[in-house]
Amino acid sequence: MRIRLRQDARAKRYLLRLPADASGPVMTVPQHGDLARAERFARAHVEWLLERIDRRDKPVALMPGDVVPLRGVDHLICSTGTLRGLIRQAPAAEDGGLPRLLVPGEEAHVPRKLVTWLKREARADLEKAVILHSGRLGKPFGALSVRDTRSRWGSCASNGNLSFSWRLILAPPEILDYVAAHEVAHLKEMNHSDRFWALCRQLAPQTPTARQWLKDHGARLHGFG
Known part of the structure; x- marks a missing residue:
């Protein structure tokens, strides 16, 4: 297994992570770290790494019986058995057991209907978070779009248009709020x-913990849909 090394003068310890963009595992090495210690650290965490890779490579299809987080809380996907109606929480x-997401329609159409609803x-x-933060900043934004992206959580174009991953709705609200503040x-x-x-922390004081949360749990969110 190839592990990329990234030296960071601010790092105080070795850190192994699996980026959501499927580019392969990365190890952060402190400024005075060495290759031998990096290898020992990797070997000590190889089971954890293999488990994360295996879990990431098995996407959740969002079928009845699957579990999907909604605003950070795991929900069980259930078919209502009826052809018509609205998706609702129960x-x-x-x-x-877990709280439920009740989805009407034929079972084969449940994933498509659920993703549309989640978007x-x-x-x-x-929209609520962006309006709040842009108002605090005094900077208007352009169009806001929600997309099916796995390489980034959000982006801000030079014309002020903002784009976000729909999978942010799977994360706890404070994580979505951080990404909105980041792009604003x-x-x-x-x-x-x-x-x-500094501006990001001013808008979202949870910035440091939210960034770490995305590093730790972002790969799981990208595995849905």
């Missing part, structure tokens, strides 16, 4: 300078 069944939910939450901050700072990160 509490756990009487015998316990609408994502757009509604993102680019309306003023089209870079990743210290000024940008």
Whole structure:
């Protein structure tokens, strides 16, 4: 297995992660780290890494019986058995378990209907967050789009148009809020300078923990749909 090494003067420990863009595992090495210690660290965590790769390579089809997170809470996908109706949330069944997402229609159409619904939910939450942060910043934004992307969570174009991954609706609300604040901050700072990160933390104080959460759990979200 090939593991890319990335030296970081700010890093205080070795860190192994699996980027969501399927580019392969990356290990962050402290400034005074060495190759021998990096190899020992990799070997000590090889089972964890193989498990993450295996889990990422098995996409969840969003069929009845599958489990999908919604705003950070796992839900069981259930077919209503009826052809018509709206997707709705429901509490756990009487015998316990997870809260449910009730999806009408033929079973073969459940994934398509559920993804369409999740995209609408994502757009509604993102619009609220973007309007809030752009108002605080005093910078208007252009069009807002929700897309099926796996390489990035959001982007800000030079004309002020914002684009986001619909899978943010699967993450806890504070994570979606951070990504919205991150892209809104680019309306003023089209870079990743210290000024940008200060602005990002001003809009979303949870920025450091949200970034770490996406590194730790983003691959799982990309496995849906």
